[in-house]
Structures are given as structure tokens and as C-alpha cells.
Amino acid sequence: MGRLSRDKRDVFYRRAKETGYRARSAFKLLQIDAEFDLFGRRWQVDVDVDAPSVSADHHVPASASEACIKKLQQKPNLTVCRAVDLCAAPGGWSQVLVERLRPSNGVSGIADSKHGATCHSCSATEPEENKSSPQIVAVDLWPMEPIEGVDIIRGDITSLDTARQIIDCFSGRRAELVVCDGAPDVTGLHSFDSYIQHQLLMAAVNITTHILCKGGTFVAKIFRTREVGLVYTQLRLLFEDVKCAKPTASRNASVESFVVCQGFGYGKLEINKCLNLALEGGWDEEFSGLGGLREFPGAVVVPSTVPFVSCGILEGLDSGGFVFLDADKSYPLEGDSSGDEGNVKALAPLAPPIQPPYELGMAKLKEAKASKKV
Numbered sequence: 047m048g049r050l051s052r053d054k055r056d057v058f059y060r061r062a063k064e065t066g067y068r069a070r071s072a073f074k075l076l077q078i079d080a081e082f083d084l085f086g087r088r089w090q091v092d093v094d095v096d097a098p099s100v101s102a103d104h105h106v107p108a109s110a111s112e113a114c115i116k117k118l119q120q121k122p123n124l125t126v127c128r129a130v131d132l133c134a135a136p137g138g139w140s141q142v143l144v145e146r147l148r149p150s151n152g153v154s155g156i157a158d159s160k161h162g163a164t165c166h167s168c169s170a171t172e173p174e175e176n177k178s179s180p181q182i183v184a185v186d187l188w189p190m191e192p193i194e195g196v197d198i199i200r201g202d203i204t205s206l207d208t209a210r211q212i213i214d215c216f217s218g219r220r221a222e223l224v225v226c227d228g229a230p231d232v233t234g235l236h237s238f239d240s241y242i243q244h245q246l247l248m249a250a251v252n253i254t255t256h257i258l259c260k261g262g263t264f265v266a267k268i269f270r271t272r273e274v275g276l277v278y279t280q281l282r283l284l285f286e287d288v289k290c291a292k293p294t295a296s297r298n299a300s301v302e303s304f305v306v307c308q309g310f311g312y313g314k315l316e317i318n319k320c321l322n323l324a325l326e327g328g329w330d331e332e333f334s335g336l337g338g339l340r341e342f343p344g345a346v347v348v349p350s351t352v353p354f355v356s357c358g359i360l361e362g363l364d365s366g367g368f369v370f371l372d373a374d375k376s377y378p379l380e381g382d383s384s385g386d387e388g389n390v391k392a393l394a395p396l397a398p399p400i401q402p403p404y405e406l407g408m409a410k411l412k413e414a415k416a417s418k419k420v
């Protein structure tokens with residue numbers, strides 16, 4: 047497929063080059079953010095501790111006492127000021143993180159942004175400049191062109207060494223947001239590819255448990271295949287709210303989706319801890335009004351399904367205002383109304399891969415062809 051026909055067939059590929067993103071996947075994160083408000087914590091309001099009733103999908107039984115609800119819902123009012131982009135190359139998602147967290151791309155970053163509140167995980171003794179400067183760390187197996195405001199680590203997220211490097215980056219502090227768009231090189235053997243993808247996701251979850259703060263958010267690519275229920279169950283143990291999002295920038299034909307996990311540390315595991323406490327007779331003062339196990343009826347069953355959310359109307363990309371772009375559709379190119387693609391220029395990708403793994407193969411092929419000619 048030539049570059050022009052790819053531009054025509056893949057509107058997000060073309061838009062990325064036009065708008066300065068290194069990868070079309072940037073639109074997926076933008077669309078997920080538009081739906082889930084990843085940086086603003088709008089959802090926090092829904093579970094306000096002072097609210098008279100608890101929303102139906104919250105995991106606290108409606109009859110639980112107020113003290114218990116308070117205990118389970120004591121979430122800090124988070125503002126993202128540390129974010130990690132796992133499997134980041136060529137850097138489209140990191141660019142979105144920079145746009146959101148460092149709009150002026152200067153030291154003042156978050157303080158200037160619309161979310162300019164106190165950073166949750168900065169300690170009071172931290173220097174002023176650190177408090178207001180959001181930290182973004184990007185990790186990938188392959189080298190990445192530098193992005194201003196992003197610390198880049200080259201490494202494999204499944205290795206302990208890389209995990210340690212990421213954890214060290216935060217010197218004991220925790221991030222409020224971890225995103226992972228990791229994908230293995232697919233082989234075409236679907237169940238094998240899906241297994242490897244889930245392993246990659248679990249490696250990301252493992253690192254996340256060390257670097258995400260309580261109440262934090264984790265977003266990751268997932269393949270929605272037959273075994274996905276097990277992954278959902280595992281995520282629901284750790285996070286209060288797990289949803290599966292399919293942005294329109296992700297092709298319908300693809301099994302790719304994204305898990306959006308909010309409220310780290312408030313998953314079913316927490317409720318199970320409460321149950322254990324009750325069984326061991328170890329209720330503390332704050333739980334004393336609960337009246338034992340009566341208010342936690344039955345064992346906590348962790349469902350293997352999560353709500354599915356389709357997202358992605360991109361606003362303002364065309365002069366007409368709201369535009370719905372379909373990743374599976376072919377669009378005419380500007381200057382192409384007569385069907386004459388000769389008038390249209392293909393834009394070069396902004397950050398072509400550095401030392402891609404296929405480079406060696408291509409060189410060998412070239413060599414072989416040349417020697418055949420001789």
C-alpha cells in the first residue's frame with residue numbers, strides 16, 4: 047500500500063501527520079480522555095462521601111453504615127502531576143500527556159493548566175519547582191526521539207531491571223496515571239498473540255502496583271478475545287472501576303480495546319480485606335458501627351465482565367465542528383476531488399522508527415538481491 051492510499055484509507059494516520067502527532071494512536075488516548083476525564087477526576091464527584099446515597103455500581107452494599115462507606119471512600123482528590131507511558135514509542139501518547147500536563151511545556155506546567163491544584167503525592171518538604179512541574183516518564187523496548195518534558199527509558203517492561211528503573215525515577219513518590227499501549231509483534235496465531243498481549247498487560251499491571259498512588263488511574267491496551275474475562279477479574283481486584291473502551295480511532299475490525307481502570311486500591315481486594323477483618327474479629331473503631339458481616343452479604347464475587355464504552359467524536363477537527371471519523375472508512379484526499387491523486391502530497395511520518403527490528407532483514411534482502419544480480 048502506497049503512502050497516499052494509506053492516507054486515504056486511514057484518516058487518523060493522515061490527521062496525525064497533519065496535526066503533529068507521531069502516531070495515529072494519539073487520537074485513541076485523546077478520545078478515551080474525552081470520555082473518562084483521565085486528568086481531571088470528574089468521577090470523584092460521583093462518589094462524594096457526603097452524598098446521601100451510593101451509586102448502584104459502587105461496591106459498597108446500600109445498607110452499609112455511613113462510617114463504613116466513609117472508610118471505603120476516603121479517596122484523595124487527585125490531580126495528575128506524575129504520569130508514566132509504558133510501551134511509548136514512537137511517542138504519540140507521550141505527546142498527549144505533555145499537552146495535558148505541561149500545556150506551556152515549561153516548569154510551571156500544571157500550575158498554569160486548568161487542573162492547577164495541589165499535587166497529591168508531592169511531600170510538603172519538596173522544593174517548590176518540583177511541586178509544580180509534572181513528571182512524565184516514557185518507556186519502550188526501542189529508542190525514541192526525545193520529547194521535551196519527557197524522561198525516556200529504553201527497556202523491556204517485562205524485565206525486573208526496567209521495572210526498578212521506572213520505580214527509581216519517582217524516588218519513592220507515586221504517579222497518578224499510568225498508560226500502556228503495549229503490543230507484541232503479532233504472529234497471526236490469534237490465541238498466541240492474545241496470550242502474549244495479556245502477559246504484557248500483566249507486566250504493566252505489576253509495575254503499576256509499585257508506582258501508582260491510591261485512587262490513581264491505569265489505562266491499557268487489551269485484546270478482547272475469549273480469555274479477556276480473567277484479565278478483567280484481576281483488574282477488578284485492584285481497581286474500583288474497570289471499563290473497556292473502544293475509541294473510534296481504533297478499527298472496528300481489530301480486537302484491540304482499552305481498559306480504563308480508576309480508583310487504584312479500592313478494588314474488590316479491599317472489600318475482601320474488610321471481610322477478613324470481620325472474620326478475624328479485627329474490626330477497628332471506625333468499623334464498629336457496621337454490625338458484623340450482616341452488611342456484607344455473602345462472599346464477594348468478582349465478575350469477569352465490565353461495562354463496554356464506545357467513545358470518540360473528535361471535536362473541531364473540521365470547520366463544521368463535531369466530526370465523526372471512522373477508522374475503517376476511506377476518505378477522499380484534498381485536491382483529489384477529480385480522482386487525481388497526483389495533486390496530493392503524502393506527508394512523511396514525523397518520527398519514523400529508529401533502528402527498527404526489520405532494518406537488518408531489509409539490509410540482508412538487499413544484499414541477497416544484489417549478489418543474485420552479479
Ligand code: SAM
Nearest residue numbers: 069133135136137138139187202203227228229
Ligand atoms: N502509544 C505509542 C504511541 O502513541 O506512539 C504506540 C505504541 S506501539 C502500538 C507499541 C509499542 O509497544 C512498540 O513501540 C513496542 O516497542 C512496545 N513494546 C512491546 N513490547 C514491549 C515490552 N516488553 N517492553 C517495552 N515496550 C514494548
